Amino acid sequence: MSIAIVGFGTQGKKRFNILKNSKKKIYIVDPLYKSAHAKKIENLKIKLRYAFVCTPDQEKLKIINFLIKNKVNVLVEKPFFLKSIKEYKTIKRLLKKYETKLYIAYNHRFEPNLIRLKKYLDKKIIGKIYSVEMYYGNGTSKLWSNSIWRQKDNKGVVIDLAPHLLDTYIYLFGNLPAKGDFFLNNNFENTNMDFAKFGFKKNDICITLTTSLIDWKNNFEINIIGNKGSLHVKNLCKWDDSYLIYRKRILPSGKPNEKVFIEKMGDPTWKLEHNYFFRKLKKRRTNLNNDIIIKKFIDELFA
Template identity: 35%
Template sequence: MRVVVVGLGVQGRKRTAIAGSEVVATVDPVLLDAGYRRIEDVPLNSYDAALLCVPDAPKVELLIYLLGNGKHALVEKPLLSEHDSDLTKLAGLSAETGTVCYTAYNHRFEPHFMRMRDLIHSGQLGQIYTVRMYYGNGTAAQVKASPWRDTGSGVLFDLGSHLLDTLSFWLGAIEQPFHVIAASRFENRSFDHVTFGATGKPLMQLETSLLSWRNHFYADIHAEKGSAHITSLCKWGPSTFTVRGRVLPSGRPDEESVTLVQADPTWALEYDHFKSLCATGGSSLQTDMWINRTLNSLGAAALSGEGQ
């Protein structure tokens, strides 16, 4: 497959390295080592797909151009718009032209995330009671130095989108509405620490932060027949997956743990997945539409002062 990388920031460089010899052109409006300044200048007959590693604002317009011209597209998360109709239009274009529009949530390809999905779907845990996740990094200062990143809802849209996608990946379609528990601006103009959740079954609490000086992720799922836990990601390793089997009527549970110490496999696995979608089809924006609606609702609530 012949691909164009659009945007040569940190993510664009990673995508270029993963795609290797399949990259036939690069696009960036500023950086001098890019071959083109605009995607429109790249000959349409020279590529099959584009990897969009750009800020949020131009994503929809770029996708309309690509899908409308029969080109597959991988776009870095999140795919957001103030207007739901924009994502509906993208879904229609994708179906009409037979192209793939795939939003990159690479954590789906974390080995322990796939183990968690398979465990939940197996029914071994029984009814899920509670889901709690935390995702934090220490990038507050870098975000503050970036005029386009330190705006609006900040960490809520950046890391919160990952957590919502993970919930969907593990649990499938989620019906209950989410609410803001706390939204703070400790160092930044935008929110740099946000906690949000949903009541009902399961009960969900999600926390995101740019103020975690050691990057960290954890997930705790408690259920009818036991619990499952993830500590850290492969890129920050070691990463551990633990399953505990409930002992009735009470007592110390049986426990099994798997710990991985390895390089981050998710970028390469995701690129392979994208290529397989391009070959066989199967693109869908339903999860993106749900994430978009949920984050826009939460963002509006946070900006209005709810949870502060």
């Protein structure tokens, strides 16, 4: 089984490290990496079955079109945002014509405590939901300042981290509304946005999402409050021990009963996502509709 990793930056190297101990033959495509097998995917004269596209956003469409037309199954790093819905429809037609698969990677769906969280929500154990708060922050502000291609996108941190939060919301609760609003946005250290708080109301529930490049310690949190209790996720396994906390409300008031799940540090999500990609190819052609929903929401946010 032959796989190409197209783009050998941070994400490409992560994919390679997961795949390198498998029986799959791996080819690296990158214009800057000296040991790459090819500088462009068109120059790689190998019959491929799979490709992992880990390039900057503006390069993805051309590469993916080429791969689909050559009947290569594709995993592409999120987000896969195109200029128009027409371009998405073209991709769908190509996938059908060439019987090829496309998967947009959102590895946080495979966080053990997010999987547990969804099970609790599906059981409606905290009753009627009153509020949802989600926060994703890191301290990469200065790295963004030094990145030419990052600075070209005025959406800044929103285009980088919000897709993860929005995809997580879809995973946990279903579809997004058509429109949200900014509550706060700033460019403290960058020419584009490096901190943003936005959200929406749905069925009288307030949903708030925050993305940040100015957290000096990586931070991921979800807080969901209901009339019978609350659910809280703190941390991703890649950074530290991850916690899911279920608090059962005591009436009329009092300290809630708590149940805590601890997932030790060590990121299992990449390998789980790879297994999902290879296994689910038989069942689904693409999760492209997910990114269409997210793109529409973000476009409306900036409209």
